[in-house]
Structure formats: structure tokens, C-alpha cells
Amino acid sequence: MPRSVNSARIDILPEPGIRHNTVSNGSSNSSPGSVMSTAGSAHDPLNLNSKIVSDLSPFSRKMRSFYKSQNEFIQACLDSMNHSEAAEAARQAQHAREDLKVRIASYGSLAANVVLFGLQLYTAISSKSLSLFATMADSLMDLLSGAALVYAGWVTRYRGDKSYKYPAGRRRTLGVGVVVFSTLMVGLSIELIIESVRGLTSKTHNQKVTAANIACISVALGVKLVMLGYCWMLKKHPEARVFATDHLNDLILNAFGLTMALLGTHVKWFIDPIGGLIVALFIMRSWASMAISQARLLIGASASTQLLNQLTYMAMVHDPRIQFVDTVRAYHVGEDVYVEIDIVMDENTPLYESHDVGESLQILVEKQPGVQRAHVHIDFDFQHPPEHHPKSQ
Known part of the structure; x- marks a missing residue:
């Protein structure tokens, strides 16, 4: 298992007892709990869009708040991976x-x-x-x-x-x-x-x-x-x-x-x-x-769980040559956030390729609101002690 220091797990959960219906071929579904869905697109490789709940009216106030927050998180993840000229x-x-x-x-x-x-x-x-x-x-x-x-x-x-x-x-x-x-x-x-x-x-x-x-x-x-x-x-x-x-x-x-x-x-x-x-x-x-x-x-308080989840998602789907997301850290330096991401690539990857992957991920993360600086570390294995050791005095 890769180590995780101050890292995040992406939790996107349906409401127990609610069936999520897949909508395809441009059709619509207005049944309670229905969700919008598209096949995994260029900026949605994990098909997160299928988890967006389109109709919140049947739910209680508490569950509407839950799904609204989840929809906003999913949309933020999808927007962060949309690199088209129009989106930029x-x-x-x-x-x-x-x-x-x-x-x-x-x-x-x-x-x-x-x-x-x-x-x-x-x-x-x-x-x-x-x-x-x-x-x-x-x-x-x-x-x-x-x-x-x-x-x-x-x-x-x-x-x-x-x-x-x-x-x-x-x-x-x-x-x-x-x-x-x-x-x-x-x-x-x-x-x-x-x-x-x-x-x-x-x-x-x-x-x-x-x-x-x-x-x-x-x-x-x-x-x-x-x-x-x-x-x-x-x-x-x-x-x-x-x-x-x-x-x-x-x-x-x-x-x-x-x-x-x-x-x-x-x-x-x-x-x-x-x-x-x-x-x-x-x-x-x-x-x-x-x-x-x-x-x-x-x-240097830790950033919010939602931001950590979003950063983890961005690192996971950024490039197919990334084999593992080792560590994701995000901590405040004032109102803004510093980000540290450790990713694992094949040890035979040429230096110029690994450099370009890491640099492009860094640029992408630094474009996110509230992120002042991002550091991406590239390694070839994750079964080793952490690279950084906080000073005890």
C-alpha cells in the first residue's frame, strides 16, 4: 500500500436505498434519485459525472445539502481537468x-x-x-x-x-x-x-x-x-x-x-x-x-478535506503514465495553500517524460483557486520512508 501522510481518499457515496439510474443517448430521467451520466470523456476518465444527482426535490433537507456539496465537488474536479481553450x-x-x-x-x-x-x-x-x-x-x-x-x-x-x-x-x-x-x-x-x-x-x-x-x-x-x-x-x-x-x-x-x-x-x-x-x-x-x-x-493548518480530495483526483487522472499517487499534502501558509504531491512512475521512463508529467501537474494544481505554490515529487517506488522528516527542535 502506498503511504499516505495528510492525504485524502475520494469518497463519493450514493444515499443508501436510492437507485442511481444511468441516462444515455441524450434521454432524460426524472425519477427520484436520477443522475446525469456520460461515457468516460477526455476530462472525466473515472466517469464521475454519473454520480451527479440532477433532481434533489424528493430528498430531505439534510440529504439535499449532502448531494449539493457532492455535486459541487464533482463539478470542481471535472472543471479542473477540462483543458480546452474555451474552458481556459x-x-x-x-x-x-x-x-x-x-x-x-x-x-x-x-x-x-x-x-x-x-x-x-x-x-x-x-x-x-x-x-x-x-x-x-x-x-x-x-x-x-x-x-x-x-x-x-x-x-x-x-x-x-x-x-x-x-x-x-x-x-x-x-x-x-x-x-x-x-x-x-x-x-x-x-x-x-x-x-x-x-x-x-x-x-x-x-x-x-x-x-x-x-x-x-x-x-x-x-x-x-x-x-x-x-x-x-x-x-x-x-x-x-x-x-x-x-x-x-x-x-x-x-x-x-x-x-x-x-x-x-x-x-x-x-x-x-x-x-x-x-x-x-x-x-x-x-x-x-x-x-x-x-x-x-x-x-500551517491542513487544508480542507474537499481540496485534498480534489487534488488526489487530479493527480490520479492527470496522465496514464502515473502508476501510483503516493502522498498528497496541502497546508495553509496564511489564507493560501501550499501543495505537495508525490507520484510514482515506471523506473524506465525517460527523464524528459517524467519531468514534463510532473511540471504539467504542478502548473495545473497552481491554477486552482487558493493554491499559491505546488511541488510535485516523482519517484519510481513507494515502499520507502517519507522523504521529508519534520525537525523536532
Whole structure:
């Protein structure tokens, strides 16, 4: 058996008790559980297309979710092996459209954060509300982290003449920035907690939320709501997903902060510092969680099972001269993924042939979304210890 370190097995399973009908000669079948099928084509040598379930309506919600995920995985595998000029042109056009949408989301979100911070700063100073001061501090850090995110996207697209200083690119700029900002935000949250406790024990209470303050926060919430909807549609992209999470948190925090400030002004004074304390604790938890998540990616957490399965499939069907897929690894270096694939070929294969097979597989893998770098190792046997030994110290 070939060894498998952090490797994947392709699991494409039918629902127990459901018969999968083969559709041929262009005919259709609308019975429950029917699947679309084609004979093994040039880019579908394992005939995975026969496993696509075309009609999901008879199934329960849980099973519809299962088959939808499986259909998407199969389609991703088939698309990755379709090398026709039309398919390549379509992929490039789609990438250009998605890239433009993500840039609009990034710059639009940064502009929204600038507007929000300006309105929050005015509102916090004029109202003297601890709850609004807490949300203003969060808006400041959102602005800084958003600027770092836009910068990370910019240096990725336009590396410039000094790219030799960073041979693998600077995609990890975002992760490092998030960890730094999270540390600062946790420290700021502690200061806000201290101020809230001081407000609770103070004998003077002069916070006052006016109609102008409410109008400012309402405008900020409206802008954030629009940007949340736009970024949520692009959540499969890391940059847009981070901004969507940021907008959602801002909507919750600002609505809660404004409510507590109003209650502190018109009901009981101590509601406002309590609101500031709750907001500070929420901010601390949110940013600490984000820092831990980014740290895991920077350390080198394993890629998703679906990506490992897809990479295994690509290596299996890439070239008939590949006898075995020895090892498939994929691990994060920030948001992106590094891939290592070990394949086995006949020991009598000429060097130029094995080189071309390995290089073409590498190029194919590096075209996949989220893959920054791929390394393909070619061997003539798989019954030996792993080539790489992690350092123990």
C-alpha cells in the first residue's frame, strides 16, 4: 500500500436505498434519485459525472445539502481537468470578473469604515457615552485592519520590481496584520473595561445622546448594511469574507451600543457603562478568536478535506503514465495553500517524460483557486520512508 501522510481518499457515496439510474443517448430521467451520466470523456476518465444527482426535490433537507456539496465537488474536479481553450478562456474571464468584484468589495468596505469611524468619533465625543466610545474604538481598529487587507490585496496583484525580496509573494501580510491588530484590540478592550468599571463607580454621569447622534449612527448602520449584503455574495473569497464578518459585527455592536446609550440617557444612567463593558468584552472575544484563527493558518493548518480530495483526483487522472499517487499534502501558509504531491512512475521512463508529467501537474494544481505554490515529487517506488522528516527542535 502506498503511504499516505495528510492525504485524502475520494469518497463519493450514493444515499443508501436510492437507485442511481444511468441516462444515455441524450434521454432524460426524472425519477427520484436520477443522475446525469456520460461515457468516460477526455476530462472525466473515472466517469464521475454519473454520480451527479440532477433532481434533489424528493430528498430531505439534510440529504439535499449532502448531494449539493457532492455535486459541487464533482463539478470542481471535472472543471479542473477540462483543458480546452474555451474552458481556459471561460476560467480567465470568470477570474477577472471575480477579481473586480472583490476589489470593489475591498475598497468599498474601506470607504465605509472611514465614514463609520468619522461618524462614531463625532457621536462618542459629543454624547460622552461609554457604549459609543467602545464602538468607536472598534471602528478605528476595523479601519486599520481594513487598510491592511486592501494593502495585502494590492501587493499580491502588483508585486513591482522588488518582488525578488519576497520570492513566495506577500500574501501573508494580511494574517500578520490581523494578529498584530488583534493584540492591540485586546489591549484597548482592557482599557475600555477599566473605564466602564470607573464609570459605574463614578458619582458624575453626564452622557447625553441627541437626535443628531442617532442620525449619525443610523447613517453608519445603513452604509454597513449595504456593504454586508455585497460582501456576503462574495464570501467564498477570503478578503470579502473578512469584510463581511467585519460589517456584521459592526451592525451588531453599533445597534447594541446605541440602544444602551439611549437607555442610559433616558432610563437609568448605569445602563450606559454596563453597555460599554459588554461591548468591550465582545470586542475582546471577537478579535482574540480572529487572531487564533489566523495564527493557525500561519502555522500551517491542513487544508480542507474537499481540496485534498480534489487534488488526489487530479493527480490520479492527470496522465496514464502515473502508476501510483503516493502522498498528497496541502497546508495553509496564511489564507493560501501550499501543495505537495508525490507520484510514482515506471523506473524506465525517460527523464524528459517524467519531468514534463510532473511540471504539467504542478502548473495545473497552481491554477486552482487558493493554491499559491505546488511541488510535485516523482519517484519510481513507494515502499520507502517519507522523504521529508519534520525537525523536532
